[in-house]
Amino acid sequence: MALRLAVAGVLFAGGAGLLVSARAGLALLRPLGGAVLVVAAVVVLLGPWWLRIARDLVLERRARVRAEERADIAARIHDSVLQTLALIQRRAGDPHTVVQLARMQERELRSWLFEGKAPHEADADVTLAAGVRRIQQDVEARYGVAVEAVTVGDCEAGESLDALLAAAREAAVNAAKWSGAEVISLFAEVEPGEVSVVVRDRGRGFDPEAVPADRKGLAESVRGRMARRGGTAAVCSAPGEGAKVTLSMPRAGTSSRADTASRA
Amino acid sequence: MNVPRVVLVDDHGLFRSGVRAELGRQVEVVGEAEDVQPAIAVIEATTPDVVLLDVHLPSGGGQAVVQAVRAGHPQVRFLALSASDAPEDVIAVIRAGARGYVTKTIATADLADAIRRVAAGDAVFSHRLAGFVLDAFAAAPAPGAARPSFDPELDQLTGREREVLRLIAQGCTYKEIARELYISVKTVESHVSSVLRKLQLSTRHQLTRWAAERRLA
Numbered sequence: 501m502a503l504r505l506a507v508a509g510v511l512f513a514g515g516a517g518l519l520v521s522a523r524a525g526l527a528l529l530r531p532l533g534g535a536v537l538v539v540a541a542v543v544v545l546l547g548p549w550w551l552r553i554a555r556d557l558v559l560e561r562r563a564r565v566r567a568e569e570r571a572d573i574a575a576r577i578h579d580s581v582l583q584t585l586a587l588i589q590r591r592a593g594d595p596h597t598v599v600q601l602a603r604m605q606e607r608e609l610r611s612w613l614f615e616g617k618a619p620h621e622a623d624a625d626v627t628l629a630a631g632v633r634r635i636q637q638d639v640e641a642r643y644g645v646a647v648e649a650v651t652v653g654d655c656e657a658g659e660s661l662d663a664l665l666a667a668a669r670e671a672a673v674n675a676a677k678w679s680g681a682e683v684i685s686l687f688a689e690v691e692p693g694e695v696s697v698v699v700r701d702r703g704r705g706f707d708p709e710a711v712p713a714d715r716k717g718l719a720e721s722v723r724g725r726m727a728r729r730g731g732t733a734a735v736c737s738a739p740g741e742g743a744k745v746t747l748s749m750p751r752a753g754t755s756s757r758a759d760t761a762s763r764a
Numbered sequence: 765m766n767v768p769r770v771v772l773v774d775d776h777g778l779f780r781s782g783v784r785a786e787l788g789r790q791v792e793v794v795g796e797a798e799d800v801q802p803a804i805a806v807i808e809a810t811t812p813d814v815v816l817l818d819v820h821l822p823s824g825g826g827q828a829v830v831q832a833v834r835a836g837h838p839q840v841r842f843l844a845l846s847a848s849d850a851p852e853d854v855i856a857v858i859r860a861g862a863r864g865y866v867t868k869t870i871a872t873a874d875l876a877d878a879i880r881r882v883a884a885g886d887a888v889f890s891h892r893l894a895g896f897v898l899d900a901f902a903a904a905p906a907p908g909a910a911r912p913s914f915d916p917e918l919d920q921l922t923g924r925e926r927e928v929l930r931l932i933a934q935g936c937t938y939k940e941i942a943r944e945l946y947i948s949v950k951t952v953e954s955h956v957s958s959v960l961r962k963l964q965l966s967t968r969h970q971l972t973r974w975a976a977e978r979r980l981a
Binding site: 648650651652653683685687689698700702 | 891892894895898899902930933934935936
């Protein structure tokens with residue numbers, strides 16, 4: 501401290517002296533040199549103090565960010581996990597509901613932890629994987645049937661992909677409503693030339709030929725929708741055999757993210 | 765067939781007792797452990813047929829157990845089990861030598877079946893792992909871009925293997941797959957084993973990168 505004071509004093513005295521004793525000839529250089537020395541004196545004197553202030557500021561900001569994060573996590577956990585746990589306690593007598601609640605909560609927590617998505621956050625269907633995930637969540641929430649979804653590769657959404665997803669949703673809803681199966685499987689795969697979705701259940705099955713013509717679901721919402729975009733839909737089922745709906749849509753120059761195996 | 769002798773390795777005591785109770789007499793639980801070191805000790809002392817191994821243990825990944833035991837006891841088989849489904853963990857434990865992977869939400873009957881299969885030397889993939897594998901092997905190497913380490917024998921799936929994996933990913937049983945592809949269950953099993961071998965031996969660069977990049981829940 502004493503040393504610093506001494507150095508600052510010498511620098512200041514030198515600089516002030518130069519400034520005061522300005523003479524012609526070196527007149528232009530001297531004030532400049534003086535100013536530099538004065539500034540140096542100030543820096544030597546006050547520098548460490550500034551540094552400390554700056555450091556404190558950074559630490560404080562970091563602590564605040566951490567506190568905010570913690571509060572945010574606490575809020576999320578409260579909104580989701582704690583609420584669900586409370587619901588589960590109240591519905592302990594109804595195993596079906598409890599399982600359903602636990603499953604929905606698990607999905608929500610996973611999507612928040614691993615995909616950084618806030619619960620209930622609008623999940624814009626910008627990619628196939630996001631669309632499949634949304635079908636899974638909606639069908640599980642609305643019909644209480646487990647949906648096991650697997651997506652291989654991913655690609656950007658487009659008109660034909662929207663049609664594919666809409667058809668897949670219809671097929672999944674059909675399976676959830678009519679098949680009686682407890683699990684529906686939803687499998688989507690992006691290949692270089694086409695995107696396909698398979699919706700499968702091990703439920704009671706039906707005879708595709710015997711579906712009344714006025715039942716719009718399969719004919720219009722699935723087959724028609726696919727055909728209009730140049731895709732195909734194949735329904736394979738028999739009474740007692742479960743059902744399998746295979747949808748495939750050719751890809752028209754959409755950029756694939758399958759080749760880079762990037763995350764869904 | 766004899767009842768498989770099983771060691772349970774999981775850090776949650778509740779989960780262990782749950783599995784023990786559910787599996788009942790379908791397996792004989794000869795030991796339990798809650799962490800890497802105790803697990804290695806129990807496995808070496810009991811040499812079970814199958815180790816049901818949690819991917820996440822307090823002092824590290826389950827692969828440490830597989831690596832430590834495999835050399836001395838090649839006959840002990842590992843079935844990995846996890847709640848998280850994080851592909852990098854699953855791939856790590858499979859590549860360390862586990863014969864299969866299932867999620868903790870698996871139905872009891874399916875778990876018992878998976879244990880029997882692994883005990884018999886087969887491979888067991890959950891529908892999700894099948895999806896991972898398809899994804900990891902999906903990117904066909906760009907023509908002409910084959911790296912010196914690229915081995916088509918190990919680094920690519922055959923068309924049949926892809927078909928089998930697709931059906932597993934759709935939740936089909938081996939029996940259903942056999943019927944759908946007009947092949948025998950034994951053939952399905954051999955396709956899955958061959959995929960497992962590729963998964964374990966492939967030096968494919970993408971596999972590691974892919975697993976690291978992807979964090980599906």
